[in-house]
Amino acid sequence: MDVCVSLAKVEEAYKHEKQTKAAIWEAVQLLSLNDLTYGMEAADEETDENSVLPAMNIIWPYLILCLKNKVSVAVIRKCLLNMLHKSVQIGGGDFFVHRFQNDGHTIWNLLTSSPFRRKPMLSNEKRILLPYRSNSITSEEPMAEVSSQKIQAAVLDMITTICSDKRTSSALQTVLKKVSGIVVGVACSSMAGLKDASVRALSGLACIDSGLTWLLLADILLFPE
Template sequence: MMPTLTGIRFLQPIVRRCTEVLGRIIQISGGNFFVRRFHKDGYIIWRLLALSPFRRKTLSSMDEKAIILPYRNTSLTSEEPMAEISSQKIQIAVLDMITEISSHKRSAIALESVLKKICGLVVGIAYSGLIGLREAAIRALTGLTCMDADLVWLLLADVYHSLNQRDMPLPPIQDLVDLCDLLPPPMSSKEYLFVQYGGEGVRYDIDPSSVHEVFKKMQDTVFK
């Protein structure tokens, strides 16, 4: 069950503080102690990355017997931005924690058992077109390349090259396999590798403009 508007706004400062403390503890004590904890209980944290912006119920979908107070604005339009901002702040806090843990060899061990899932979730966020989360997702992906650059780039390229088949360079030697043979375009967005690795809760509503922007920014950041 996803948090309600009140729940999201209440959780936001608590989650941010918890992720900050957890990130510092893992860096100080090392990641070995947390390998099993993340593997067993990590879903509690990772599912926060799947938080969606608050969507109000329309009046037609409300219970007809519900009492609408005369001073209450039934449209709730003034509260929607607050819910979206609150959920994004929670996601940014989790992404920043991933960045801190994965960027240091001593703490990165904690994420090894759930690395594929985390990479899938973060790529899904980066490519989904949620501009407010893009920079945090890129920071997290940059940190995750310190652990397994091949995995991160495989998930990124799987989407990027499937949307830009015409822009793919030809292999310099004829004996080399074409990239489209190594990464054949999926039949649907659900077949992308990052969706399969991320599992339940991963975002697969791909925004082509975000795919291009994120891929280029990652190139500039990692290979600068």
């Protein structure tokens, strides 16, 4: 009988031990979670809200190099452009002002590449100031041009996204005339595949400077070549 009572007590103690261990483990996890939360909040307070900017500062030269590389396939360029406009959205436009001013021509040149072919400049021909005036648009759209148009549409969508937010639109302030001129040229061209994207980009640019946009449109519509 005493043996049975002892075994019962041991069994009861074992159950209490298990319950105690479970309670201690739960308390440890709860405290650890609180410490982790406090640590993350402290880290958030200490670090810059736009932590993407230091990374973009390092990545930028390689990004431009990849966009310049003619060997890069279309899907890679589209991914890079998508990453770029997401970075502008996160980091704000001010960070990209000088970068677009110094290296933006690599991006905008994608809009003037094939099927927009440059006319050869004659020796006695005056240099034309408006960028779209020097583009010759071909009516052909061979299969090889489909990839180029997808990249150009990605550039136009990026411009639209940047223009749509006052926080990001400042990125284009030093290149607004050049970009507007190129987009006007694309919008007024015969390239049906880029029509919608270019009109959206043009509408976005008009939100920044409507006077410039209308002036460029009037120039090409009223005084066609």
